[in-house]
Amino acid sequence: MRIGLDVMGGDFAPESIIEGAVDSLQHLSVNEKLVLIGDEPTILKKLSEMEMEPSLFDIVHTSQVIEMADHPAKAFSQKKDSSIAVGYGMLKNGDLDGFCSAGNTGAMLVGASYTVNVIPGVLRPALATVLPCIDNRNFVLLDVGLNPDCKSDVLLQYGILGSIYAKCVLGKDNPTVGLLNIGEEETKGTPTVKAAFELMKEHPEINFAGNIEGNALFRETMTDVVVCDGFVGNIILKMGEAFHHIYKIKNLKDSYFDSLDWENFGGTPIVGINANVVIGHGISKRKAIMNMVLQTRSVVHGNLAQKIKEAI
Amino acid sequence: MRIGLDVMGGDFAPESIIEGAVDSLQHLSVNEKLVLIGDEPTILKKLSEMEMEPSLFDIVHTSQVIEMADHPAKAFSQKKDSSIAVGYGMLKNGDLDGFCSAGNTGAMLVGASYTVNVIPGVLRPALATVLPCIDNRNFVLLDVGLNPDCKSDVLLQYGILGSIYAKCVLGKDNPTVGLLNIGEEETKGTPTVKAAFELMKEHPEINFAGNIEGNALFRETMTDVVVCDGFVGNIILKMGEAFHHIYKIKNLKDSYFDSLDWENFGGTPIVGINANVVIGHGISKRKAIMNMVLQTRSVVHGNLAQKIKEAI
Numbered sequence: 021m022r023i024g025l026d027v028m029g030g031d032f033a034p035e036s037i038i039e040g041a042v043d044s045l046q047h048l049s050v051n052e053k054l055v056l057i058g059d060e061p062t063i064l065k066k067l068s069e070m071e072m073e074p075s076l077f078d079i080v081h082t083s084q085v086i087e088m089a090d091h092p093a094k095a096f097s098q099k100k101d102s103s104i105a106v107g108y109g110m111l112k113n114g115d116l117d118g119f120c121s122a123g124n125t126g127a128m129l130v131g132a133s134y135t136v137n138v139i140p141g142v143l144r145p146a147l148a149t150v151l152p153c154i155d156n157r158n159f160v161l162l163d164v165g166l167n168p169d170c171k172s173d174v175l176l177q178y179g180i181l182g183s184i185y186a187k188c189v190l191g192k193d194n195p196t197v198g199l200l201n202i203g204e205e206e207t208k209g210t211p212t213v214k215a216a217f218e219l220m221k222e223h224p225e226i227n228f229a230g231n232i233e234g235n236a237l238f239r240e241t242m243t244d245v246v247v248c249d250g251f252v253g254n255i256i257l258k259m260g261e262a263f264h265h266i267y268k269i270k271n272l273k274d275s276y277f278d279s280l281d282w283e284n285f286g287g288t289p290i291v292g293i294n295a296n297v298v299i300g301h302g303i304s305k306r307k308a309i310m311n312m313v314l315q316t317r318s319v320v321h322g323n324l325a326q327k328i329k330e331a332i
Numbered sequence: 333m334r335i336g337l338d339v340m341g342g343d344f345a346p347e348s349i350i351e352g353a354v355d356s357l358q359h360l361s362v363n364e365k366l367v368l369i370g371d372e373p374t375i376l377k378k379l380s381e382m383e384m385e386p387s388l389f390d391i392v393h394t395s396q397v398i399e400m401a402d403h404p405a406k407a408f409s410q411k412k413d414s415s416i417a418v419g420y421g422m423l424k425n426g427d428l429d430g431f432c433s434a435g436n437t438g439a440m441l442v443g444a445s446y447t448v449n450v451i452p453g454v455l456r457p458a459l460a461t462v463l464p465c466i467d468n469r470n471f472v473l474l475d476v477g478l479n480p481d482c483k484s485d486v487l488l489q490y491g492i493l494g495s496i497y498a499k500c501v502l503g504k505d506n507p508t509v510g511l512l513n514i515g516e517e518e519t520k521g522t523p524t525v526k527a528a529f530e531l532m533k534e535h536p537e538i539n540f541a542g543n544i545e546g547n548a549l550f551r552e553t554m555t556d557v558v559v560c561d562g563f564v565g566n567i568i569l570k571m572g573e574a575f576h577h578i579y580k581i582k583n584l585k586d587s588y589f590d591s592l593d594w595e596n597f598g599g600t601p602i603v604g605i606n607a608n609v610v611i612g613h614g615i616s617k618r619k620a621i622m623n624m625v626l627q628t629r630s631v632v633h634g635n636l637a638q639k640i641k642e643a644i
Binding site: 169211233254263 | 466481512521545546547550562564567569570571574577578582586588589
């Protein structure tokens with residue numbers, strides 16, 4: 021297995037990215053190779069400072085950088101020797117099994133649709149994040165920001181995509197799917213969410229558990245998959261961050277609240293494209309980068325993109 | 333000041349409602365009278381059990397009950413001698429300065445529009461809740477469930493209504509208003525939220541602080557007012573409940589997380605109608621009912637409905 025890592029992307033690139041790459045090595049097996057994509061002299065210098073053998077990695081030199089503030093589509097088209105463009109090229113050619121970056125999210129999304137493409141039949145790809153419940157289960161929340169406005173058929177399909185993710189990456193049999201809503205009753209919510217309820221309750225490919233409310237989130241009452249539009253999902257994800265922040269500054273000690281640290285999640289796969297791609301938080305440092313690499317490994321292991329292609 | 337309390341509404345009515353009424357007495361001054369609206373024999377029996385003098389309250393007997401599962405509009409029209417219908421009648425006649433209930437929310441909303449009415453110029457009333465920040469400020473979040481789908485002009489007006497609430501009930505000068513969004517940049521979000529941003533940034537009646545993201549919620553970075561549609565607001569409110577629940581079962585001890593207990597909030601005023609009406613959580617027990625009464629008192633003190641009428 022070959023995992024590509026964009027060394028130039030993110031607020032703390034390239035230093036923290038290379039540090040995270042080094043940390044991830046101890047978790048990778050001999051047949052898993054991490055491919056560092058970025059400015060080779062910088063990479064070699066940093067590895068030497070860390071007293072790491074460069075041959076532990078594959079290094080692919082690139083001469084250009086897509087900056088965080090660059091216009092995504094323009095940058096991706098014009099900077100053909102950037103780490104993001106080269107990474108996607110390698111993915112497309114089969115030189116990589118997975119690719120991850122904490123760089124310009126827009127450029128990562130543009131890259132996906134310009135190179136590896138959306139899987140035919142997928143209405144809209146999603147960002148699907150894995151979050152911890154208090155009963156030590158993980159649940160999949162999607163979408164967390166790609167599509168702030170979703171039609172009902174897109175929400176239904178997120179239920180299917182999320183189920184596949186929960187099955188093949190988290191190893192859940194017959195995962196339950198909840199539709200996030202403002203009440204448990206079928207008649208609650210916006211017209212879109214009501215229509216999604218109708219579509220989901222009759223669909224044979226999902227184990228639909230009905231509407232779930234905000235107070236079920238993160239709790240033992242949680243379904244394995246939670247479906248919502250990217251606006252609501254993004255607010256939930258970030259509000260989790262806010263509570264983790266409050267927990268930290270209050271100096272509380274609890275293993276569950278510790279596990280809510282976004283740096284543990286590593287990154288969020290783009291679900292619904294023809295390749296295994298994981299996007300990290302722009303502010304990722306060493307620990308978050310390591311977890312992004314390991315998250316990419318899990319997604320590749322689960323063969324997520326291929327499983328979706330077969331199912332849709 | 334006369335505050336009406338629906339004794340028959342809520343999952344734990346009438347017992348817990350009367351207990352909460354009794355507890356609230358110690359916080360009310362001599363010129364503040366609590367009017368118990370409900371089945372008089374039941375009220376007198378309970379007060380006698382609690383060894384409370386009935387003359388501490390005004391008691392208005394009603395013979396009918398709108399159940400939690402009743403159809404709101406039908407129940408309100410048909411049960412003319414229910415506590416909710418009688419309460420609204422008294423509000424309309426000026427026999428009450430404020431009215432609160434933990435009963436059938438739908439019937440409370442129907443009652444508002446059938447009797448006291450929406451203030452002319454208000455596009456859509458909202459439920460506005462007050463939540464605590466970690467820096468001991470309170471902020472106003474609206475809407476938390478009345479209007480799951482909001483147009484941009486409604487969101488703008490929520491900024492105005494929320495500002496008035498923050499001024500006259502929370503005593504804030506020139507409160508800052510944030511628009512909840514999935515990014516700080518002006519270009520982020522749904523078309524509706526983008527349009528609301530444009531309307532808000534130029535509006536003279538609000539102190540607009542721009543977009544705020546989910547990770548600013550509850551933190552020191554929070555604005556005094558946060559505007560969102562009722563779907564997102566409801567999820568935020570209930571997710572706060574979820575984190576408070578997790579905090580409790582983890583046996584953590586922290587004054588801030590303690591303050592997140594929804595029972596402290598008491599209730600949520602219907603903002604934008606011609607009267608001061610507060611709706612409580614259906615599962616309210618003694619403590620929450622007491623806080624609902626005191627919340628109603630604050631809203632009456634702040635003269636919220638009148639202030640909105642003058643401003644719109």
